[in-house]
Amino acid sequence: MIRIGVWLGDRNEDRDWIARLATLIPGARVEGLAEAVPDTLDYALVWAPPEGLLSRQAALKAVISVGAGVDHVLRVADLPRHLPILRTTGPDMVQRLREYVALHVLAHHRDLMDTDARQARAEWQVFVTPTANRRRVGVMGLGRIGAACAQTLAALGFDTAGWARSPRDLPGVRTYGGEAGLAEFLDRCEILVCLLPLTADTADILNAGLFARLAPGAAVINAGRGGHLVEADLLAALDAGRLSGATLDVFRTEPLPPDHPFWRHPRIRVTPHIASYVDPDSGARVVAQNILAFDRDGTLPDIADPGRGY
Amino acid sequence: MIRIGVWLGDRNEDRDWIARLATLIPGARVEGLAEAVPDTLDYALVWAPPEGLLSRQAALKAVISVGAGVDHVLRVADLPRHLPILRTTGPDMVQRLREYVALHVLAHHRDLMDTDARQARAEWQVFVTPTANRRRVGVMGLGRIGAACAQTLAALGFDTAGWARSPRDLPGVRTYGGEAGLAEFLDRCEILVCLLPLTADTADILNAGLFARLAPGAAVINAGRGGHLVEADLLAALDAGRLSGATLDVFRTEPLPPDHPFWRHPRIRVTPHIASYVDPDSGARVVAQNILAFDRDGTLPDIADPGRGY
Numbered sequence: 001m002i003r004i005g006v007w008l009g010d011r012n013e014d015r016d017w018i019a020r021l022a023t024l025i026p027g028a029r030v031e032g033l034a035e036a037v038p039d040t041l042d043y044a045l046v047w048a049p050p051e052g053l054l055s056r057q058a059a060l061k062a063v064i065s066v067g068a069g070v071d072h073v074l075r076v077a078d079l080p081r082h083l084p085i086l087r088t089t090g091p092d093m094v095q096r097l098r099e100y101v102a103l104h105v106l107a108h109h110r111d112l113m114d115t116d117a118r119q120a121r122a123e124w125q126v127f128v129t130p131t132a133n134r135r136r137v138g139v140m141g142l143g144r145i146g147a148a149c150a151q152t153l154a155a156l157g158f159d160t161a162g163w164a165r166s167p168r169d170l171p172g173v174r175t176y177g178g179e180a181g182l183a184e185f186l187d188r189c190e191i192l193v194c195l196l197p198l199t200a201d202t203a204d205i206l207n208a209g210l211f212a213r214l215a216p217g218a219a220v221i222n223a224g225r226g227g228h229l230v231e232a233d234l235l236a237a238l239d240a241g242r243l244s245g246a247t248l249d250v251f252r253t254e255p256l257p258p259d260h261p262f263w264r265h266p267r268i269r270v271t272p273h274i275a276s277y278v279d280p281d282s283g284a285r286v287v288a289q290n291i292l293a294f295d296r297d298g299t300l301p302d303i304a305d306p307g308r309g310y
Numbered sequence: 311m312i313r314i315g316v317w318l319g320d321r322n323e324d325r326d327w328i329a330r331l332a333t334l335i336p337g338a339r340v341e342g343l344a345e346a347v348p349d350t351l352d353y354a355l356v357w358a359p360p361e362g363l364l365s366r367q368a369a370l371k372a373v374i375s376v377g378a379g380v381d382h383v384l385r386v387a388d389l390p391r392h393l394p395i396l397r398t399t400g401p402d403m404v405q406r407l408r409e410y411v412a413l414h415v416l417a418h419h420r421d422l423m424d425t426d427a428r429q430a431r432a433e434w435q436v437f438v439t440p441t442a443n444r445r446r447v448g449v450m451g452l453g454r455i456g457a458a459c460a461q462t463l464a465a466l467g468f469d470t471a472g473w474a475r476s477p478r479d480l481p482g483v484r485t486y487g488g489e490a491g492l493a494e495f496l497d498r499c500e501i502l503v504c505l506l507p508l509t510a511d512t513a514d515i516l517n518a519g520l521f522a523r524l525a526p527g528a529a530v531i532n533a534g535r536g537g538h539l540v541e542a543d544l545l546a547a548l549d550a551g552r553l554s555g556a557t558l559d560v561f562r563t564e565p566l567p568p569d570h571p572f573w574r575h576p577r578i579r580v581t582p583h584i585a586s587y588v589d590p591d592s593g594a595r596v597v598a599q600n601i602l603a604f605d606r607d608g609t610l611p612d613i614a615d616p617g618r619g620y
Contacts, residue, residue, distance in 0.1 A: 115579075127582075
C-alpha cells in the first residue's frame with residue numbers, strides 16, 4: 001500500500017487533492033501531512049511546507065513538489081537531504097505558461113500599457129509598432145517550460161533568443177549558454193522573460209546590472225520566482241526610464257502585501273502567481289502517474305537535482 | 311509614364327508616400343490627388359477620399375486602397391463604377407493582425423481586464439482559467455488575414471473555428487460557411503473575432519441577435535470596421551452581463567469622439583485603429599509592385615469585386 005501525505009497550505013485544496021489521489025491510486029492511503037502518524041508515509045506532496053513536517057516522516061521515499069520548481073522544498077531547514085524531490089510539470093502547466101508568456105510579450109510589444117493609459121484619458125493617438133520579426137525577445141531558462149515558451153514566441157514571428165546555464169539547441173531560437181553567453185544574450189533583448197529555476201546562482205539575477213545591459217526601454221516579465229528580482233533595482237530602472245515596463249507574476253512575499261509599491265506603479269502589471277497552475281484535475285493525474293512510476297522504478301525523468309537546485 | 315495621385319487625408323502622410331512611390335516606380339509622376347490636373351492620372355492611391363476627387367480623373371485605370379478593405383472607396387458617391395479597385399495587403403499587415411488578434415484573444419482568455427481591475431485595488435486573488443484547448447474561439451472572415459489569424463490561434467492551442475460567406479477548408483480550424491453555418495458557428499464561440507469586410511451583408515452584423523447566440527459571458531473583438539457593430543446593442547449586452555467584454559479597434563466615427571461611452575466602459579478596451587497599419591516603408595513597396603503588375607497585366611490577385619463589396 002502506498003501512503004501519501006498532502007500539505008498545500010490550504011485545507012480545502014488539501015481535501016481536494018487527497019480525494020483525487022485516493023481515487024487515482026487504487027489502494028493508496030492519502031491523508032493530511034500534518035495529521036499523519038510519524039514515520040508512516042511513503043510520499044509527501046507539498047507546496048512550501050513548514051519546518052518539522054517532512055523530517056518527522058523518516059520513511060519517506062520522495063517528496064513531490066506541486067509545481068515545476070523545488071526551491072520551496074529545498075529551503076525547508078530540516079529537509080532530509082537524501083530525499084529525492086519529484087517535480088510536477090504536465091502538459092497543462094506548459095500550456096498555461098505558453099499562454100501567459102505570449103500574452104504579456106505581445107502586450108509589451110504592442111504597447112498595451114500606453115494604449116490603456118490613453119483610453120483612460122479618452123485620447124485617440126495612432127501609433128505604430130514594429131512587426132514581431134523586428135522585435136528581439138529573450139527567454140531565460142530553457143527547460144521544458146522555457147523551451148516551449150521560446151518556440152511559441154518564435155512561431156508568433158518574434159526574433160527570439162534563449163539563454164540557459166548549459167548551451168542547448170532549439171529550432172527557431174537563437175540560444176546562448178552559461179556565464180559566457182549571458183552578456184551577448186542580454187544585449188539584444190527588448191523584451192526579457194525570466195523562467196529560470198530559483199537557485200543560489202539565479203537568485204537576484206534580475207538586478208540593476210542586468211537591466212543596464214538590455215536594450216534601452218526594454219520590458220521585463222518575471223514568471224520565475226520572486227527571489228530572482230531585486231525589487232528596488234526594478235523600481236529605479238523603471239523610474240529612470242531605463243526599462244519601459246514590467247509584468248510580474250511572482251514576488252518575494254506572496255500574496256503581495258497591499259501597501260507594496262508594485263501594485264500602483266504605472267509601468268508594472270501585477271498578476272497573482274497565475275502564470276501557471278497545477279490544477280487538481282490534470283495535476284492530480286500527473287502526480288499519480290509520477291508516484292506510481294517512481295514507486296515502480298525508483299526514478300523519474302522529472303526528478304530534481306538538489307545539488308543543481310532544480 | 312505612370313501617373314499616380316495620392317490622397318490619404320493627411321498632408322505629411324501624402325508627402326511621405328509620394329516620395330516613396332516616386333523612388334520605387336522609376337519614371338512615374340506622383341503627386342497629390344487634389345492638385346493633379348483633371349483627366350491626367352492613371353492611378354489614385356487613397357484612403358476615404360472625399361467626393362469629387364476620383365470622378366474628375368476620367369482616365370484612371372484603377373483606384374488603390376491603402377488597406378485590405380475597400381468600403382471607404384465604394385462609399386464615395388460619385389465613384390466611377392467601372393473602376394477596378396486594388397486592395398493592399400502585405401506580409402506586415404497580416405503579421406500585425408496576427409499579433410493583435412493573438413494579444414486580445416489571450417487577454418480575454420486570461421481575464422486580463424479583471425486582473426487589471428484587481429491590481430487597481432491591490433487585491434490578490436488567484437484564479438484559474440481553462441487551458442486554450444478548452445476555450446472555443448471563432449474568427450469571422452477567412453480571407454488572407456482572417457485565415458492567418460485563425461491559424462495563429464489554433465497554433466496557440468485554442469479550439470478554433472472560422473466562418474466565411476463561402477465555405478472553405480483551413481488546416482487546424484473548424485470552418486463554417488454562409489447563412490446556413492452561421493448559427494452553429496456562433497453557438498460555440500466564447501471569444502469572437504470579427505475580421506469581415508464591410509459590405510451591405512455584413513453591416514450591423516455584430517448586433518443583439520448575434521450576441522444572444524454566443525456562449526454566455528462571451529467576449530467580442532472587432533478589428534473589421536466600425537460599421538459591423540451596433541453600438542447600443544454592445545453596451546446593452548455588456549451591461550446585462552450577456553457579454554463579458556469587448557475589444558474594439560474600429561468605430562463608426564474615427565477618431566472616437568472624446569465623450570463616447572466606449573472610452574470609459576469598464577468592460578471595453580479601445581484601441582485607436584492600430585490592429586494593422588499599412589506603413590509607408592513596407593506598404594509603399596507592396597503598392598508599387600501592385601501598380602506595376604496591374605499596369606502590365608491589367609489584373610491582380612488582390613483586386614476587389616465591387617459587386618461583392620470586398
